[in-house]
Amino acid sequence: MKTDPKGVLTGSHYLDGDFACCEGALAAGCRFIAGYPITPSTEVVERFARRAPLVDGALFIQMEDELAASIAIQGAVWAGKKAMTVTSGPGFSLMMEHIGLAAMTETPCVFVDVQRGGPSTGLPTLPSQADMMQARWGSHGDYEIIALSPNSPQECFDLTIDAFNLSEQYRVPVMFMMDECVGHMMERVVIPAADKIEITPRRYTKLPPGQYLPFKPAADLVPDMFKAGDGYRLHVTGLTHDFRGYPVMNAEVQEQLVHRLVDKIRLNAPKIWRFEETGVDDADVVIVTYGITSRVASEAIDIAREKGIKVGMLRLVVVWPFPEPRIFELACQGKAMVVAEMNYGQVFYEVDRSARGKAPVVLAGHGGGTVHNIDDIVKKIEEAHRCRS
C-alpha cells in the first residue's frame, strides 16, 4: 500500500544520514520513537522530537535508559503503532534483552544502531562497524533477525523504509546498522512523493476472536497479528509458548517455536537477500563490503584496476541473512575475496565459511576511529590476487 502522506517531506534536501533515517521512518509510517541520547545517533531522535508534534498521531518520548526505550516501542507496536528506537554501541548492548523479546514475541520494530568505536565506551564520536555480529546474535538464545547497512544519507532514508517493511512482513526486529560516518555525512537526499512510497501494512488477522490463534504461522511461517484493545483478549509472553500464546515448558514446544523463528528468516532468505555487484563478472578478486567502507573500497578498486588487477565489488545491503550461495558461487568461479570492514573479522568469517575453501578470502580489517586507508585495501587486493594465482 502507499504510505500516509502526513509524514513525508517530499523534495530534495541536504541532510545527514541521521536526519535522513528519521525522515525515512516517518515516510515508512513510524509514529512512535522512544529513545535515549547517545552519540552519534542522537540527531535521529532530535529530529523526530521536533517533527513528531506536527505529524498527526506521532509521538516521541525520551525514556530513562535504553532498556526502557527498547521495550516502550514494543508496547507501542502491540497498541498498533509502527515504532523504532535509535542508539549506538553501549546502548545497543543494553537493548539486547529486548531484541530477544521482540524476536520471541514476533514484534515488528526497527532498532537503529549508529555504530561507533568499541568495546565499552570506546570512541563515542568516531565510526566502526564492529556491532555486526552483536546485531545478529547479541541476545541470548537462538533466533534470526534481518540487518541492513546503508552507505549514504540517501540510503539512510530509503533503507529505513525497507527496514520497516521487512519487519512487518516477517514480524521480526530489524537492525538498521549505520555508522558514525554515514550518520554524520551530509549529502543530497531526495524524498519522493508519498504515492511513490510503498509500505507493508501490519499483517492483522481477519479471523474473529475464538478462532484466531496468535502464534499459529501462515504458509510463510509468519503468524498474523492482533493488537491490544481489539477484543481478542490474548496473551503474549517471552516464555516459550504454543499457538495460543500460552507458556509451555517442554522440549517439543521449544522445538516447534524456536525452529520456526529461525526458519522464517532462513527459509525466506532468498527473498530477503540484497546485494549490489559491480564489475564482478570479469573480476579475479571481489571485495565484499558494506556501509561506509564500500565507498572507500570503490576507490581502492579503481587503483587496483589501474595496476592491472581485475577487481569487482559485492556490496551487502542486507547483511543478515547472509547470501551464502552467492559467495560460494563466486568462490567456485575462482574469484579471490577481500572482506573490507571496520572490525577485525565479523562478516569476514561468514564469507570465509561460505567460500568453503574454493577461493582464498583475505580480511581487510580496521579497528575503527576512521575509515580504512585506501592503500591498505589495495594491498589486501594484491595479496588476494597473489593467493589466487
Next chain:
Amino acid sequence: MSVLNELQKASLSPSGGQTGPEKHPMDDFLRMDRMPHIWCSTCGIGVSVNCFAKALEKLAVPLDDVVVVSGIGCTGRVAGYVKVDSFHTTHGRAIPFATGLKLANPKLKVIVFSGDGDIIAIGGNHFINAARRNIDITVICINNFNYAMTGGQLASTTPEGSILSTSPFGSFEFPFNLPFLAESVGAVYVARWTSLHVYNQTNSMIEAMKKPGFSFIEIVAPCPTIFERQQKMGDGLDRLRWYCENSVIRHDAGTKEADIRLRDKLIVGKFVDKERPTYLEAMNAHYQERLGPKYKVYEG
C-alpha cells in the same frame, strides 16, 4: 441466597443442570484453561487477582479495553492468567512496556501487575520515571519481601533481620519504603494494604484505576513457602492473623512513617490521592500553547 437461586436456575434448565461443572464467577475473567495456577497454597497473589477481578467488575470498564502487563517472577505470572489482553514482558520492564502501550493508545486501561523485586529493584528506574512523568497507568505491586520464584533471596524490600538464602545470617540492608518512594517521585495515588484487607484493596484498585495518572498500590502478601517459613512466622493463615493483629489503618499517615519492620506494627491505608496533569495532558497543553493551531491534539 444467590447460591440457592443459582441452584434453582440450574434445576429448571432443560438439561436439569447436568451439562457440566457449574460456572465459576471468575470464569469470565480468568483463563480457566490454564488452571491450576503455579502459586502456592495461601500465597497472597491469588487473593489480589480476585480483588482485581472484583474491582474491574465494579468499575464496569469494558474488558476489551483492559490490558495487564507483568514482568518476571511469581506475581509476573498474573498476566498469564487474566482473560484480557495481557503481556508477560522482561524482568523489571513491565512499566516501560506499559508506557508504550498507553501512549500509543490512550483509550486502553493499562495495569501493571508485578512483584516487588521486579518493579522496585531491577525495574526501579522505570518506576520512578513513570511516576515522575505521571503516565496514566495503575501499578499493583505484590510485596512478599523476597525473590520467591528463584527460591527466596534477599530483595530491596526485605525487612532488616530477615533470613533468606542470600542473607543467611539475616538482612542488614535498609529496605525501601514503597509508599514514601512513590509519593516522593510524584505518584498521584498511593495506598498500601495486606492480603487480609480484601475490601480495602479492591476499593483502592477501583479508585486507582479511575484516577488519571500514575497510581500505585502496594499489597503486603504472605509467601508462606519461603518468607514466613524462613522467619518462623507460621503458615499463610498465621500470617493473616498477624496482619489482623498488627496492621494499623492510618490514611493520614505520612508515607515517611510507613516503613516496614519485620515484627513491628504495619501501617496501611490510602496515603496519597491528589491531582496532577498526566503525561499526555501536560504534553497536549504544552504543545497547544507553544505551537498554536498547527498542533493537533494527540489522541493516539
